[in-house]
Amino acid sequence: MAAVTALPVSLSARSFAYFTVKDRLPQILTKVIDTLHRHKNEFFEEHGEKGVEAEKRAISFLSKLRNELQTDKPVTPLEDELPDAALWNQYLDYQRNLSNGNGEPSWFQSPWLFVECYMYRRIHAALAQNPPIGSFDVFKEGKAQNFFESQEAIIALCTYFQELLKNIQDLDEKQLQGELFKLLQVSLWGNKCDLSFSAGEGSSQKSSPLQCLEDMVPYIIVNDMERLWSLLINAKKRNTDKCNVRVDIILDNAGFELVSDLVLTDFLLSSKLADEVHFHGKSIPWYVSDTTKNDFNWTIKQLQSANHMWMSRCGINWEGNLKKGVWVYHDHMFWTLPHVYSSMAEVAPDLYADLQKSNLLLFKGDLNYRKLTGDRKWEYTVPFHQALNKFHPAPLCSLRTLKSDTQVGLKPGQGEQIQASEPEWMVSGKYGIVQFDATP
Numbered sequence: 537m538a539a540v541t542a543l544p545v546s547l548s549a550r551s552f553a554y555f556t557v558k559d560r561l562p563q564i565l566t567k568v569i570d571t572l573h574r575h576k577n578e579f580f581e582e583h584g585e586k587g588v589e590a591e592k593r594a595i596s597f598l599s600k601l602r603n604e605l606q607t608d609k610p611v612t613p614l615e616d617e618l619p620d621a622a623l624w625n626q627y628l629d630y631q632r633n634l635s636n637g638n639g640e641p642s643w644f645q646s647p648w649l650f651v652e653c654y655m656y657r658r659i660h661a662a663l664a665q666n667p668p669i670g671s672f673d674v675f676k677e678g679k680a681q682n683f684f685e686s687q688e689a690i691i692a693l694c695t696y697f698q699e700l701l702k703n704i705q706d707l708d709e710k711q712l713q714g715e716l717f718k719l720l721q722v723s724l725w726g727n728k729c730d731l732s733f734s735a736g737e738g739s740s741q742k743s744s745p746l747q748c749l750e751d752m753v754p755y756i757i758v759n760d761m762e763r764l765w766s767l768l769i770n771a772k773k774r775n776t777d778k779c780n781v782r783v784d785i786i787l788d789n790a791g792f793e794l795v796s797d798l799v800l801t802d803f804l805l806s807s808k809l810a811d812e813v814h815f816h817g818k819s820i821p822w823y824v825s826d827t828t829k830n831d832f833n834w835t836i837k838q839l840q841s842a843n844h845m846w847m848s849r850c851g852i853n854w855e856g857n858l859k860k861g862v863w864v865y866h867d868h869m870f871w872t873l874p875h876v877y878s879s880m881a882e883v884a885p886d887l888y889a890d891l892q893k894s895n896l897l898l899f900k901g902d903l904n905y906r907k908l909t910g911d912r913k914w915e916y917t918v919p920f921h922q923a924l925n926k927f928h929p930a931p932l933c934s935l936r937t938l939k940s941d942t943q944v945g946l947k948p949g950q951g952e953q954i955q956a957s958e959p960e961w962m963v964s965g966k967y968g969i970v971q972f973d974a975t976p
């Protein structure tokens with residue numbers, strides 16, 4: 537991988553990133569250790585002494601990791617033999633070359649994106665290397681709790697949606713557009729509910745997700761919903777039996793956000809704006825609340841068996857979509873590598889080629905935005921297309937609330953104006969974007 541010269545510097549642990557690395561990441565590690573402690577009896581019941589020994593080894597690995605982080609030790613090569621280890625270690629070499637002999641990559645000196653991803657990968661190694669507790673998801677409880685605490689909001693959304701389905705065939709184009717915009721916004725604001733941001737403290741959707749959409753429109757600082765609509769409606773009009781419209785959604789958090797994404801994608805199918813939807817989740821537990829295959833299936837099962845007619849109707853329909861093959865779940869190790877998306881074509885050509893088959897890629901959440909734009913200190917007015925740095929498998933759109941200090945594609949003066957009244961605007965999660973790029 538050649539060193540990049542013409543791009544702005546990477547965000548490193550010196551700004552907002554500094555507080556994340558200094559405070560949030562150690563807090564997350566402490567919580568993970570605590571979670572393992574609390575499950576000791578369960579490990580014993582399931583696996584006997586072997587389970588307890590594995591738990592002890594995982595805890596000592598994680599304590600060592602926390603110490604390395606807090607004392608700004610060099611980031612060391614991975615020593616496990618998991619399938620992605622070689623790619624990680626190559627990336628570490630690349631970081632070494634970038635630092636031009638200015639010392640080893642370390643927690644507070646290296647790019648924030650890299651060290652943060654690296655921490656989650658080491659957490660995974662702590663478990664994966666220690667059978668019989670190798671597949672224990674240390675973040676599962678938090679994700680489930682977010683789902684249960686968002687119960688009211690999920691009921692409100694499922695009820696609204698099932699009512700909408702009753703007469704969806706009778707909606708004219710304008711009405712269809714209005715409904716799409718609503719569900720896009722629910723999915724956008726659903727991204728407030730991630731757990732790495734609050735270091736694993738609760739962050740669920742408490743109020744009805746549909747009620748305050750109007751009031752929140754001014755906080756959507758890039759709003760390309762009209763362009764998204766044009767793409768979808770034109771694709772629908774051109775659509776013939778031979779050529780299906782495929783939408784891909786690169787998922788972010790489980791819990792309320794996932795339900796909001798599933799409702800959005802059900803709407804795309806039910807309105808015939810799309811014929812098939814492909815979901816992309818994480819193959820290992822990631823950034824506390826990100827969706828894995830287990831979370832995806834668990835969520836649909838929970839909905840199905842819920843004691844609420846419209847919730848369970850959603851769950852039953854969605855299971856049906858999976859069985860019929862109009863919903864397809866994928867995971868690929870690339871999504872949990874530290875690489876930015878402009879290197880996908882080189883690092884994961886199979887994934888890139890798969891995404892090229894899509895008519896529209898929806899990228900959910902802040903981390904996806906950081907990887908789309910290379911997590912760099914761009915000027916606010918730099919076009920999104922430029923920041924994507926040649927990543928363009930298909931038309932794409934980011935739905936993201938701002939939780940890290942990078943943002944492109946703003947109008948001249950727009951960023952400075954918000955900054956003047958709200959210094960925290962880039963990291964508070966209060967602002968959002970629906971940012972689209974169609975140009976190859």
Ligand SMILES: O=P(O)(O)OC[C@H]1O[C@](O)(CO)[C@@H](O)[C@@H]1O
Binds near residue numbers: 788
């Ligand atoms: O779930 P999301 O929206 O990708 O957010 C994850 C976010 O959590 C944080 O990593 C916290 O460190 C963000 O700043 C990051 O981008």
Ligand SMILES: [Mn+2]
Binds near residue numbers: 730788789823
């Ligand atoms: Mn996330």
